[in-house]
Amino acid sequence: MLGAIGIIVSLILLMYLAYRGVSVILLTPILALLAALMGGNFGLLPLYTETYMANLANYVKLYFPIFLLGAIFGKVMDVTGAAKSIAITVAEKLGKDKAILAVVLSCGILTYGGVSLFVVAFAVYPIAVSLFRAADIPKRLIPGSIALGSFTFTMTALPGTPQIQNAIPMPFFKTDTWAAPIMGVVGALILFGLGTAWLMYRAKSANAKGEGYGDFKDAVVEDKDEKLPNFFLSLLPILLVLVLNFVLSKYVFVEGASDWKWLESYKITIGKVGGSWALIVALLIAIVLALVTLSKGIKIVPIINDGAAGSLPAILNTAAAVGYGNVISSLAAFTVIKNGLLGISSNPLVAEGISVSVLAGITGSASGGMSIALGALGDTLLKLATAQGINPEALHRVATLACGGLDTLPHNGAVITLLMVCGMTHKESYWDIAMVSVFIPTVALIAAIIMGTIGIV
Template sequence: MLGVIGIIISLGLLMYLAYRGITVLILAPILAMLAAVFSGDIPLLASYTEVFMKSFAGYAKAYFPLFLLGAIFGKVMDASGAAKSIAHFIAEKLGKDKAILAVVLSCAILTYGGVSLFVVAFAVYPVAAALFREGNVPKRFIPASIALGSFTFTMTALPGTPQIQNAIPMPFFGTTAWAAPILGLIGAAVMFGGGMWWLTTRSKKAMAAGEGYGNHKEEIKEFDLDKLPSFAAALTPIIIVLVLNYLLGKFYFGNMDGSFLEQYGTTLSKVKGIWSIIISLVASIVVALIIFRKNIDNMKETINQGAYGSLLAIINTSSEVGYGNVIKALGAFALVKAAILAIPGTPLISLAASTSILAGITGSASGGMSIALGALGDIYMQKATALGIDPAAFHRIAAMACGGLDTLPHNGAVITLLGITGLTHKESYADLGMCTVVIPLCATIVAIVAATFGIV
């Protein structure tokens, strides 16, 4: 019982101290060892060097290429002006009276094409501010609009998205990024439709009451439209990512003899999805560098900045995974695991619950899902086989569930987004939370119901 109390205290401190701004690079190992002290069944230093660091290294080994290539691709799209070109084109076509929809769609296209969430926020914000100001839409709805387009359906639900949240389940369930496409589309429709309804209704009500864009101190760097690449050119690398990812996973690696992988202790089903995304991103980066060579002032510096920017993201998430695996190794975790698996109904419910709760505690969608699947992934795969449930359903539900409670107020992406837009939690979090927490949780429930009827 003392061990369970230790786990609860450790998790509580992780949430609170992360919200207070202390990096998980320090918190994760210290609080993991705190839980080990309460449990008393694992040597303290061994819990750090043999469990925490081994899990840390294993996660970095598996996913660092995706973090690295995604960050470089995003930096190229940003530095070249391609991201702004897409946002400006959509905004221009929809008009100022569709400011919210224009921002959501701009973010959605960029995120679905593999541009990292943070790059999208930085790239789209200047366009969003100009559009909202012109339409006199209250600025406080900008964070929720950006988040709806980049933190929700394109991150977790739409089949084929190269975001890391869609890649993590692949080795556990032997799936690709296109797993459970119908479930994904159902979830995406609920998130997009629900979010747009909420933001449209709320903004119209605020404007009817006389609220406008407002007076804000803004330091927004103006961009020269004449120097931006064309919309068609900007969209080309994104199309390559999606199409090549699908073709490689479905046809090339799908028909490959993977017996040679036995010497490496893995199987083709565990790596084909990640391999497909790696090749797709490399190809897109090369094409983007060629197409945008005249738009990028310093190509070497752009690539270097993207590479450096990937390091903190992968190290933070690896630390959270290391923390989770220490908790998993404790004897007290058996009680926690039993409680999770005892949740009544389809195992999809317990998978969604554990993933979403851990994502909320860690403040990270990828970190929470990695911890949940690292601890319970093999059990859910066994359940899928025993109950005749398509593993693709587990993939999609896990991905969607991680995008619910992850964006509670202490989430790093939320704090960064509010910082970029110059707004506070008090001003914007109610709408942001509705679009990124409440509605995605409802979408996950809808998808679970659909999956119980065999829809994948």
């Protein structure tokens, strides 16, 4: 009993202290060992070195190339002006009367192409300010619009998205980023459709009450003489990521495409690593193309260095959460919690959806929460799904959709950063962020669970 209480206390402290700004890298080992101590486990040093650090290191081994190449790709698209070129072109084509849709689609195109949501927020915000001010739409709706385009349908739902949330389930279920395409597309339509409808409704309601953009002195400098790359040239690396990822994951790094028996000496199978390899190669080639076509007059080495440096905090924060989760799952008291989670429903998709959602909410991290849940329950969920005739691809897509809901509670780092970039407060803008990235994703998750259960993937 005391052990279970220790785990709950540890999770509550993690959520609270992370919200207060304490580094997750420092918090996770301390709170994991606190839970162990409260449960009567005094082997703290072996738990730290052999469980926490071993699993942290294993996560880095699995996903560092994706974090690294994704960060570099995002930096290239940012510094060369390609991201801004895409956003401006979309905005111009749609017009100021469709300001919300323009912002959502701009963010969606960039994030679906693999650009980091942080890069997208900084690139799109100045354009959003110009559009919303011209259309006299309340500025408080800008964070929600960026969140919808960046944190939802392109992060968790659309098949093929190179965002890390779509890569994490692959080794657990031997899937690739294109898993469960029908479930993914339906989920994306729900997220995009309901989210956009909500924001437009909010803008219309504000307009009816006489509320306009607001009296804000935005520190946004518009350089009308700035030379941005051609729109289609800017879009090419993004298209290349998607096309190459699809071809490689479906026709190259798969069983039967080649003789993969030589992988046995590395104690791996192509089914387990093929999805990751496809994404790594696709990102690498897209980076090279972007540097060759977009970096005229720009020093390449600083771009690569900045991107590489930016990838380290991102992966270490997530890997630290994974190390924490593995310590917790190794404790005797966790068996009670695990059985409770699996006992929620005999349907593994329901158990997975709830487990991933809750842990993503507690950690304030979509990737961290999903990694903890799948690390603790992934094998069991796969066995249950196989026994019930449920396609492993359904487990993949439910996991990604589930991680993109409660993760954006107020303590989420991306939410805090987005509000900071936009110069807004939780009080002013969080309700709309929550609606498009917490409540509506729950609807999409329920739809996906139903589809996966009846065999529509």
